[in-house]
Amino acid sequence: MKKLDSKTAIVTGGSRGIGANICMSLAAAGANVVVNYAQNQEAAERVVSEILSQGGKAIAVAGDVSKSTEVKQLFDRAESEFGQVDILVNNAGVVHYKTIAETTDEEFDQVMKVNAYGAFYGMREAATRLAEGGRVINISSSAVRMMLPTYGPYCATKGAMEQLTRSFAKEMGSRRITVNAVSPGPTETELFMENNESEKIERMKNLSAFGRLGKVEDMGPVVVFLASEDGGWITGQVIPVNGGTA
Structure with a gap:
């Protein structure tokens, strides 16, 4: 029995970089994965294909997260394919x-529309459509704390994501849904x-x-x-994953 057997996860911006690795990690833990791309x-x-080759289940679904109608359609497709949605990872972003x-x-x-509005639309949809005991994981950035030049608008959107x-998290506790953010530091992505x-x-x-x-x-x-039961007592937190960068 794997940690996420029978669970279904939507990962926005799941085609490359951190998002792609999150998709494959969730699938390896047993989740059905909806790989969103713009x-x-x-x-x-x-x-x-990589997930399927490892014996997992996944589908690719197009959708622009800056449009609320397309976020709704993303949940529709996930439910149609796998029955329900248990995990939402808001990862899509531009800089x-x-x-x-x-x-x-x-x-x-x-x-603003992709990073902040996209996360907002995902959370709003999750509020009524995520299964009891579900998980929302927002991918922020340690740049929020680093005060770097040329990152201003990007940090503004990620700061908004962290406050959301x-x-x-407080709003969803009654349904046993946890809401957290992961904050990567500078990462070797394409x-x-x-x-x-x-x-x-x-x-x-x-x-x-x-x-x-x-x-x-x-x-x-x-x-x-x-996303697993192991993280069930953690909610409303921003967790740095940055090697001590910030």
Whole structure:
């Protein structure tokens, strides 16, 4: 018997990076996984294929989390395929590495809508559709505490996510649903490595107690713990997973 046998998880932004590892970690623990993606169907299908090859169950579902109707449809598809939803991981996110002065209206709107509105829409849907004893796990960022230049709008959205996490936890306790956030530090994802200069990457490594960036494999086990019965007495918390970076 695996920790998450018979459970169904939705992971937004599950096609790449941390999201993909979370999908595979949940599946390895026995969960049925709905791998959400916005545009990269090929990457999402690769995650599904990997899960299926390991004997798990998964489907890829397109959906833009910045649109409430598409978040609703994501839950509809999960319920249609697997019967109910037990776990929601709000992982989808975008970032523009620009100063506040350089950030356009359109860029700020996009970051807010995907990161903050997307998490809000997911939690609002989960409030009535998640099974009793379910789990909501929001993926925030240690950048919220690090006061880094060019992260302002991104940190604003993740700070909003963390406050929503705390309030939502109080609202969902009567249904035995826990609500927590995981806060990765700088992590060796394709997005991070492609959009940062080598000098900055080295500085980020040196901020860690271990002198390295996080790896996507560092995140999945923490999410699985929170999603399982083992994490049932933890709610309303923001858990740093950052190697001592912040």
